[in-house]
Amino acid sequence: xxxxxxxxxxxxxxxxxxxxxxxxxxxxxxxxxxxxxxxxxxxxxxxxxxxxxxxxxxxxxxxxxxxxxxxxxxxxxxxxxxxxxxxxxxxxxxxxxxxxxxxxxxxxxxxxxxxxxxxxxxxxxxxxxxxxxxxxxxxxxxxxxxxxxxxxxxxxxxxxxxxxxxxxxxxxxxxxxxxxxxxxxxxxxx
Numbered sequence: 001x002x003x004x005x006x007x008x009x010x011x012x013x014x015x016x017x018x019x020x021x022x023x024x025x026x027x028x029x030x031x032x033x034x035x036x037x038x039x040x041x042x043x044x045x046x047x048x049x050x051x052x053x054x055x056x057x058x059x060x061x062x063x064x065x066x067x068x069x070x071x072x073x074x075x076x077x078x079x080x081x082x083x084x085x086x087x088x089x090x091x092x093x094x095x096x097x098x099x100x101x102x103x104x105x106x107x108x109x110x111x112x113x114x115x116x117x118x119x120x121x122x123x124x125x126x127x128x129x130x131x132x133x134x135x136x137x138x139x140x141x142x143x144x145x146x147x148x149x150x151x152x153x154x155x156x157x158x159x160x161x162x163x164x165x166x167x168x169x170x171x172x173x174x175x176x177x178x179x180x181x182x183x184x185x186x187x188x189x190x
Contacts, residue, residue, distance in 0.1 A: 013135040015158050020174020021117065023165035025060045025110050027157050028138045029053065030182035032106035034153075038099035038145060049103055056110040061176040067115030071124050074107040098144035105138035117173060132170075153186040160185045 016024050032053055040046050052073035059065040112130035115123050122128070143149050160182075165174055183189040 011133070011136045012139055012154075012158055013132045016135060016161055017132065017170055018166055019161045020165045020167040020172050021113055021170075022060050022174040022176055023161040023167075024132070024135060025056075025113055026177040026179075026182050027161055028106035028109050028135055029056055029060060029179070030157055030186055030188070031138050031142045031154070032056075032103040033179065033183060034149075034186070034188055035099035035102035035106075035142060035145060039096050039103075042096065045100070049100075052107055053103070056107055057179050059110060059114050061178070063114075063117065063173070065114065067111050067118060067120060067123065067127070070107065070111035070114050071127055074104060074111060098141050102138055102141040102145065105134055105141055109134045109138065116171075150187075153188065157182060157186050 012027070016027060036046070036049055036053060039049065052070075055065050055070055055073045059070060108127060108130050112123065112127050112134075115127060123130075139154060142154070143151075165177065167174055180189065
């Protein structure tokens with residue numbers, strides 16, 4: 001019987017260590033989906049992020065998107081955040097800044113897994129620093145979103161992965177989990 005993640009003080013990366021790659025990726029992508037709702041009003045960014053998230057979910061579902069494609073989608077969706085205007089001037093609220101960081105963490109994490117599953121040995125600089133602990137980085141950024149973060153929903157996502165997507169080893173790809181399923185589990189479906 002799986003222990004309840006809601007009652008655990010362990011980091012999510014530790015709780016999800018016995019789950020499949022796809023379930024861990026779906027977990028962070030569900031957080032990114034929740035975060036993306038916080039930036040919908042910023043059309044200049046929302047469309048790019050939506051395209052990057054769609055590519056990431058496609059990798060989680062089918063596996064036919066390369067790590068390079070995912071990395072370029074992240075890089076392309078956020079390339080103007082550090083220009084002369086600065087991120088603080090481009091974002092309307094602090095919660096949107098942390099939403100973007102949540103999304104970037106999830107997309108980098110997905111890109112990293114795409115490289116690893118494909119057997120790649122070298123990654124672009126930001127991706128080579130990614131590890132399983134980035135699950136908790138994404139959760140940490142999501143917590144900073146203030147409104148819209150629901151610890152119980154995140155615990156439900158983790159518990160779903162633990163209960164339904166255990167793996168023989170941490171490198172097992174596992175079965176795909178749809179975006180809709182993860183959003184329903186968290187109570188975020190619209």
